Amino acid sequence: ATVIYEENITLSCQLTDSDDQLTRIIWKKKTRENPEEKFFFSIRSGDKTEHSNGLGNRVQFIGNFAEKNGSIQLLRMRLLDEGIYTCIFNLINSGPFETNINATVFARPVGTVKGEAPVAGDLEVMLASCFASNARPEAEVMWRLGDLENSLRTETNQTVNPNGTVTVGSYLFGIPLKHLNKKNVQCVVNHKTLGEELVLNYTIDIHYPPESVVIIPDSPTNAKEFICTVDSNPEPNDYIWTRKNGSAPNYKGNRLLVPKLSPDFNGLYICFAKNKYGSSLGSLYFNVHNEMAFVIHLWTYLSGFHPLYSTEAAFIVHGK
Structure with a gap:
């Protein structure tokens, strides 16, 4: 029995x-x-x-x-x-x-996934761990990696607890490349006490500094603010807007506020974005006349402000 x-x-x-x-x-x-x-x-x-x-x-x-x-x-x-x-x-x-x-x-296993948040790099690290705890007999733990099957690997071990139950841990390893961020994997636990497999979803979390800054209008025809969008993880915890050779701009977080576009607004605006791993900045040049034209010129920097590359995009918005 x-x-x-x-x-x-x-x-x-x-x-x-x-x-x-x-x-x-x-x-x-x-x-x-x-x-x-x-x-x-x-x-x-x-x-x-x-x-x-x-x-x-x-x-x-x-x-x-x-x-x-x-x-x-x-x-x-x-x-x-x-x-x-x-x-x-x-x-x-x-x-x-x-x-x-x-x-x-x-004893039914208790399934948990513990996430890691490694910084992007080129050395293999642990990305996540999955546990089937306090089971009797031991549970089977595996990872479903989908397209990542060939780029990640797993290790599994087990520990016998004092009460006779067994905890199985399976660990996911890989090189923390930026493209792995937000990729979905699954930890799967099987045990004879479970009517069906226990599936634990996990989204890989790779941290990296700001790598690009793009400034875009909130509307293509009637812009009231310009938004500093940043590719980073985590999101920047600090935004600073400056205006070259001009008065301090009106901004709130990553948004440059433009209540009314006029030639007085002309100039070069810089958005500086920072998280705990580094910083980057982008610039926006305004030239307002009969037609409003604004040019986005983007620089991307590593920590220490060494430029990686520069791109430029121009937008024309017809005024009234």
């Missing part, structure tokens, strides 16, 4: 093909908690019961003495309750009859 930890188990025991008078039904056990065989429950005529040796009200008689049915139910099974349970029928003339029942206790 098998049961899942903390659930109930029925131990069925009935004597057939005997007309001899039954005097008593006795149960004894030999478990992981106490390998010495001990009596723990008895039933007499009239379904009168007696407990001993520890299980107490966790034992319920569900049989019928008159029908020579000594079945019992054990409640809230613990791992230490696993063992051999013996049902004994005491008869007046033909002596005792007994049968052994092996009770096995399984």
